[in-house]
Amino acid sequence: MKKIHLLILQAFIKPFLVTFFIVMFVLLMLFLFKYIDDLIGKGFQWYVILELLSYQSAVQLSMALPLSMLLSSIMTFGNLGESYELVAIKAAGVSLRKAMTPLFVVVGLFSAGSFFFSDYILPVVNLKMGSLLYDVRKKKADFLVKPGVFNSTIPGYSIRAKSKNEEGTILYDLMIYEHPSGGTANNVIFAKEGYIQNSADNKYMLLELIDGVRYEDKNVENAKRYDPRQQFTRFRFKETTKKFDMESFAFNQTDKDLFKDHHQMLNLRQLKHYSDSNRVALDSISKVNYLEGKRYINFFSPYYHENKSKLVPAKVNLADLEKMTDRRSAISNAIGQARQIKENAEIRKQEYLPYADKDIKYDIEWHRKFTLAVSCLLLFGIGAPLGAIIRKGGLGLPVVMAIIFFLIYHVIATVSEKAAKDASLAPMWGMWMAIIVLTPLAIFLTYKSTTDSKLFDADQYKMKLEALWKKIVAFFNKKKQNNELSKS
Template identity: 50%
Template sequence: MKKIHLLILRSFIRPFIVTFFIVMFVLLMLFLFKYIDDLIGKGFEWYIIMELMLYSSATNVAMALPLSVLLSSIMTYGSLGENYELVAIKSAGISLGRALYPMIIAVCVLSISAFIFSDYMLPVANLKYYSLLYDARKQKTAFLINENVFNNSFPGYSIRVKRKDADGQTLHEIMIYEKGQDMQSNSMNVTFAKEGVMYRSPDNLSLILRLKDGIRYEEKKAENGYDPRQQLIRLRFHELVQKFDLSSFKLARTDENEFKSAFQMMDLKLLNKWKDSTGNLLNIGLERNYSLITPYFKYFGIPHKTSKPIKFIPGKANYLKNLPHDKQISVIGNALNEAKGVKDQVKVRAQRYSDLSLEQRRNRVEYQKKFTLSAACLALFLIGAPLGAIIRKGGLGLPVVVAVAFFLIYYIISTIGEKFVKDGDLSPMIGMWIAIIVLTPIGIFLSYKAANDSELFNVETYNKFIKKVTAFFTKKTAQ
């Protein structure tokens, strides 16, 4: 490999790594902003949050990688053009195509790696991410006792605290309602305390309330079964310790096998296997629909021998007019009953067919996504590299604006295409590849302009063109 190729690769690798991690950081912040209410205040260990952030970062690669390739390619060739290095390369007899040669190989390797990642690693990351996020969102909050609110976090208890100190552990004017062991009875125990201290046990399995200067009221049935009267017991205490079970507040993990049926958790082999099995179900459903409806179609609904011949005129709706009035009512009633029977037979099966068709389209969407990630890297590089050579600006100024604009075009078109595929308005092949189809000709056009030293973004060129057009119309008007 020539030194010029090594120079270009070194100029590309550094901004690519920097922009990739910047984009990943921004997407990770968006994830935290979205789920901050579901994660904060639930007593998670630090490694649970880190694990969730790691899996979230893996799922964001599909969006971060194409944007990083586009932005870094614009920055690389824009910096080379701004420092007149592209001019030196061309003056040495090396065309822009040859200057792009090492970058094309690098992006192709990157695209292959993206395909391997999306087929082998991304399904595992999605499975871990969505299962852990599901468990985290359904976890109970760790803020067990709030001020001036009846807290029902613990089953069988209702706790009210009038005031909490700044340390979050010292409580004042505590009221605890405790339901009796016999849930069928209306008995209830009530505890009042002027002050208390709240803390967790060393094994983190219990919440301990150490109450001071209080009174406790207990209601319970009499010990003699024949005596229906209840007993009221009043206890005064100087200090009382009460424990509450925290086992329900620990993160309980759901079996990951319950999430494996989602298409995001499947590789190409499993997606094709699901498609084949669903296709067989759809074919079997159509055959059964035909066998169910066929008996309702009567080709000879009129007796072979009639006392009065009936005249049928094709193309005119006068068949019923040839029948007596009572026969007309009977025929219409029988037709309505048979139509309702057909509708009832088909309605449920039609809904099932519609659901399976929707699932099949979603399956094909995930299947095509395995390939569009790699193709997007190539298409956006084909735009970014010549665009950087044309604008001749490096750094994080103009290249960022241009890169974000083209990436938004790619993202919006791909999102609309995916929606049309799921709605059944486009085939999966067209809908998922329409963004690549639109951007590839733009990349080829920009490559042609860059190879011919086009002044595509030169303002003076457009000013000259506008002046010529204005002068031409002014002359025509004067004549």
């Protein structure tokens, strides 16, 4: 028995590791393709990119682990079925359920580990990942002058060079437009050469200009005295230095405390704390809205004063009012009160909706902590019996079947989660819908695998269809004979 368990474990671990790293690689490539424009041309150090990818690997674990669990289980039992090892195990008197017992233990450990990972580690990773990705996307591209093209990345300046050396540190035939106010350029600098270097603290870029001229357009609107001789000024220079502020190009990390109250950065205990505080705010807004609306309702009914436990508004009979002006005044007051109640409700609605949206997100994130662990068990429960039924190993049919079932799971989970975020479904139903829908399928496949059912045998379905067709033909022939006998 131990040899059988060891055989199955060895057959499962290798495909699981291979598929896990393949899936993780594919997901990382998709992440790079998505944010490629935010990473290229900004001069990041290699360790910044590596840190970002390591965080993203941990974040993608919630998708990579269930998919690799499904794919590896189909491949494992497909290989065992194709090589008739499952037949030999059953011939030795060991049922498929007993043979799969060690795998259930291993998958259970993986599921438990994924739960603790999503509760303790993933919020910290999401916090660091979110803050780092925010800083990466916020950073501007490095200052780069292309020959013959104006570069406007430095605020207030447009720089063009006719050519440059191979290292890019020497620019030739420079033209620099200055427009610090964001309008038209008032000052222009021409220079034959320019040498680029950074300051000692790397906060400024120093551009040493050689043999040039500077043209200035005086701002005559703010001048006290108009002098046409000083409206345009020209300065010639042999050598001068221009300093550019490069603070916007520096990579500065934002304080992580600014993101720590986001719902994806919280564990179960923190989610409960923030959710309770959020619901207190919701109750407070609802109570204020009720009290404000109650002020505009007058209670004159004697029945209300006698039964104060019941809320019965007064009914005003317009026919009892003696004068037409009294009637108009009563109607105008009623319309004004109704309009005021509506406006107050609209104001409270704008305050209420952000808190209601937070409440939904907190509930969704709370359920997500558990769905990752349960999804690993579910997809293994689908993949293992499915591999035993199809009895095909390798990367052909098992990969196709795994992708089909995972897409079904992912589509249901994505659509139901979106419906939960839109308040069309309760958060619990939205997060557990895919698991609820596919659990009967896992039970059905497990039953079929234990009873040696040929679920995907085309000849079997062909024979059943032929038998059904024969029954249909026999039924219509018998009916035709009965009609002929009745006519005769």
